[in-house]
Amino acid sequence: MQDILTLAGANLLTPMILCFALGLAAALARSELTVPEAAAKALSIYLLFAIGFKGGASVADHGLDGNLIAALAAGVILSFALPFAAFALLKTLTRLSVTDAAAVAAHYGSISIVTFVTATSVLQSQGIAAEGYMVAVAAAMEAPAIISALFIVTRAGGRSEGMDAELWREILLNGSIVLLIGSFFIGFITGADGMARIESFIVSPFQGVLCLFLLDMGLVAGRGLRGARGVLTAGTLAFGILMPVIGAAAGLAAALALGLSPGGTALIMTLAASASYIAVPAAMRVALPEANPSIYLTLSLGVTFPFNLTLGIPAYVAVATALTGG
Amino acid sequence: MQDILTLAGANLLTPMILCFALGLAAALARSELTVPEAAAKALSIYLLFAIGFKGGASVADHGLDGNLIAALAAGVILSFALPFAAFALLKTLTRLSVTDAAAVAAHYGSISIVTFVTATSVLQSQGIAAEGYMVAVAAAMEAPAIISALFIVTRAGGRSEGMDAELWREILLNGSIVLLIGSFFIGFITGADGMARIESFIVSPFQGVLCLFLLDMGLVAGRGLRGARGVLTAGTLAFGILMPVIGAAAGLAAALALGLSPGGTALIMTLAASASYIAVPAAMRVALPEANPSIYLTLSLGVTFPFNLTLGIPAYVAVATALTGG
Amino acid sequence: MQDILTLAGANLLTPMILCFALGLAAALARSELTVPEAAAKALSIYLLFAIGFKGGASVADHGLDGNLIAALAAGVILSFALPFAAFALLKTLTRLSVTDAAAVAAHYGSISIVTFVTATSVLQSQGIAAEGYMVAVAAAMEAPAIISALFIVTRAGGRSEGMDAELWREILLNGSIVLLIGSFFIGFITGADGMARIESFIVSPFQGVLCLFLLDMGLVAGRGLRGARGVLTAGTLAFGILMPVIGAAAGLAAALALGLSPGGTALIMTLAASASYIAVPAAMRVALPEANPSIYLTLSLGVTFPFNLTLGIPAYVAVATALTGG
Amino acid sequence: MQTHQAKRVEIIIEAPMENRLTDALTRAGVTGFTVLPVLGGSGRSGRWSREGQVGRAGMVAVICLIRPDRLDALLDAAFAVVERHIGVVSVTDTQVLRAERF
């Protein structure tokens, strides 16, 4: 416990978290500080490329652990299963309609890649290694939750546009999945040679880029919160904090079953605890247009993302290292 | 004098200044070379973040000098006072209307953060240290001049929209103030630890980023000059070159009174000598909509900015080191 | 031959080429992965600035080789002459109209600066030096081909808008020429001193930036190919692969006549083999509006660019080193 | 200069629906349209701005100039797509040059 608090303290006072806090505060105070959309997108491309490449290069280096397939399967199962837990919890804690609750549930089954990136950077700064293929697991967890959510709506007699082939394509080939998997393979194929060529681009400036990106995330989250006071009831707020803890517990169970390293355990806990705010929202606008976007965006970006960033990740890392003897 | 000329020569042949000159020349020759708006804004966010963070980290390192409050107060007083000098000078040298002259005066009381950044990079390359808190002084000098200008207009019976609460908020929470102060605090709080994490992002590439940013500034200044031939009379031109010298002298007086280091003296001279072209123009469009933007933009960006960049800064540094025994 | 294949293999498995392939595959699979326009433009500004500066600094370092003027003249002659070869080849292989064929020919006389940049990075990774002034040759080869193409159209009785003064200015002062030549001079003037200041910005991250830029090039090329199935007949495809080989041969002849170094030889071969897809297309929209853009864009960006990137450059380097005893 | 009667249809729609809309238009034989970016807006579902979103999907404006007799086909096709989605459709009388293009 002491450890967890110390770690949380150390994590809270890093430039990354403080940048996020700065963005959040600036947006809540209605400062006109903005990171241009194109710049934010460019930063996220950089982060995805770097994290994917490093994952691939590390797999090339350490060889493919037999656990890759099992870990992928575990990720897919978590992504399918968590929306049911989320939906049940929402029905208990809130009065959201079936459609709104299912849409929120889809977000929590899926993942937030920035939360994942931040967790890897915390691990790295504490010198804790993790399986390089976790980025592939992250990519695999993006989409399944959407299917579960549509199933929930249909089962409850709700109206969904359903998944046409076009939507499938959009989800499975969304930018972050393609970039993550693609750069993972590039890192895997080019290995240490490739790493040597681009190391000074993707390794040394990484944490600084993450700072500016989290500044923008803070700005966006803050703007979202400002426009969404009505959405935040005690029930939704409780959900936004309880659900990541439930997700992390499920992730922990999976990691223990798989026998992952301490770092890998922390990462899969983080993935399960995190909620999507890019891929799933876009899919929901097409498949469940009647669901209110400000509910799912406020919860995933305004509540759960900051929670994971500040308290969640240090806790997951501490628990993972404690339980897997790291 | 010899020294000043040598320094000026050395300063003129740096990549930064030459990039500015390239941009200026390209725009005057109507080349279609452009730096995308989002990229320019991203570069400026990088520069503000880096300079703020470094300032804060340096304060964390050297401890808070008792002079901080005094320096802040001096900056605020300079920003309040300089518009009156500028207005009087304009009334002597030009035939601008009260509104136009007051609007120009507001710009010269406020500051140009890029001029400041360039000065810090000149100091650094000459190995001259400066007080880390000067970035806070820079932030404090952005807004007061606006009040003086509106006071001047009102006193002269002119019509201003006045300052509503909204405009106050916009000025005090404008992007560059928030980012500068915010990253200053982040640097201060995380100190050497934080610096170690992001040094390879904010320190090593800094001068290169500044080059590209100054290229864009040259392009923008050149485009402005092209469209503003009518504005540049002998009188306004004289003002654009005299006023920074007056400002620098006032800054020097303040620095000597405060007992600042040679670097700090050069920086406060640079701040006082520089003229705003982002925050104040936007405020003027709201508060003094009848003032002609091409007058104040041409003077501050087309005349005073290049003057400070090429001749001013080396001169201020030379004078500061000569008089404070650096 | 063995050597060429090994080199080709090594070149194909670099992060750069794989990034291009990833972009191409993503676009062909209609992934919504995109690099924002402003970010792509910013990356290209970085690459042009870095390559120009390094060229200039290297000339400052090694002194001006008497061959500069001769090399410039050779580049201009190649750019003038190659469109005639291209036009003749197109008339043999395809049924394109005179206007369309002339427009395509203009592209192949001109150059692709990204192909050039990739070649310099291949040379560098193999430790092969090249004349620093080759960037000036690249700039000189951009425009002449346009004149040849308009001459071809007029001679054939076709209708062209002709070249008004405005269009001349646009072509000669286009962004990449100005930036390349400008930063070449900045590198030349500031030399080793300038390089020391900005080296960690323009040298170490260079290959990583090139990766992201080629990812975008792959995306753009793939999108272009998707929308241009009708354009790709056996004849045009053959042209898109034969013409760069002819260009490279012409470049090789010029290099041997000039007595260039192995690296310089490979670079002039690459320039002659490459086809424009920025400056010339824009000029064609103004001067030959009836020419179909999807033909020239598909050929230069969809066929010749990938060919040069993957097979061409390693072959040119191998031939150049073999024949000039590198 | 000779001008011809036409309709200008302006459809403001969520960006994730853009391709579905333009595909539907194309299927309905409407092959002329222009897409403009949108920075923000306000409607029954509240106010939004590009800056308040991460993916920043936002909205786009699709403008179609069309011969009056083809209007109904266009509106039917567009309506089928926008029906359950937020957004607005307006139709204005206009004149175009070069009628052969429409």
Next chain:
Amino acid sequence: MQTHQAKRVEIIIEAPMENRLTDALTRAGVTGFTVLPVLGGSGRSGRWSREGQVGRAGMVAVICLIRPDRLDALLDAAFAVVERHIGVVSVTDTQVLRAERF
């Protein structure tokens, strides 16, 4: 398809005034509008382009579709904001689908 008479108001205004305009519209009960980016323009105060400015404040275009009987309230609100500022306001007759939205 059933359409309904409406007005399309297009206000081109300096970006620093955007929030003041949309707030005034909201206060006047106009809750539907769309904001489009502007690249450049020319008017009595000369020619400008986004590229010639540092903060690049520039201008924006605000489009409101509105029931004809609400037009005057809108114009009064808009005019109070734009009065002393550069920019233009135009009003066009149009037809909208889904009248209940306006």
Next chain:
Amino acid sequence: MQTHQAKRVEIIIEAPMENRLTDALTRAGVTGFTVLPVLGGSGRSGRWSREGQVGRAGMVAVICLIRPDRLDALLDAAFAVVERHIGVVSVTDTQVLRAERF
């Protein structure tokens, strides 16, 4: 509020032609116009999108509000530029505030 009859001309044209168009307008005495960015579109020359181009020249929309009696001069000037180029021109009746500005 007092409004005045005017014409709204909307010209969608290739970006490399923008300066030629606005210069021609200026020569024809049309000094008021606004330029909007365009993301993509479709026409006789097929579909295009900003993302499918490297220089990403693309197109722009130029909007002119003009007194009805000046319309012909504008259309003649515009037509001379767009004639051989892809793009569309439409003219809509509209009302403007502050007629002295046009």
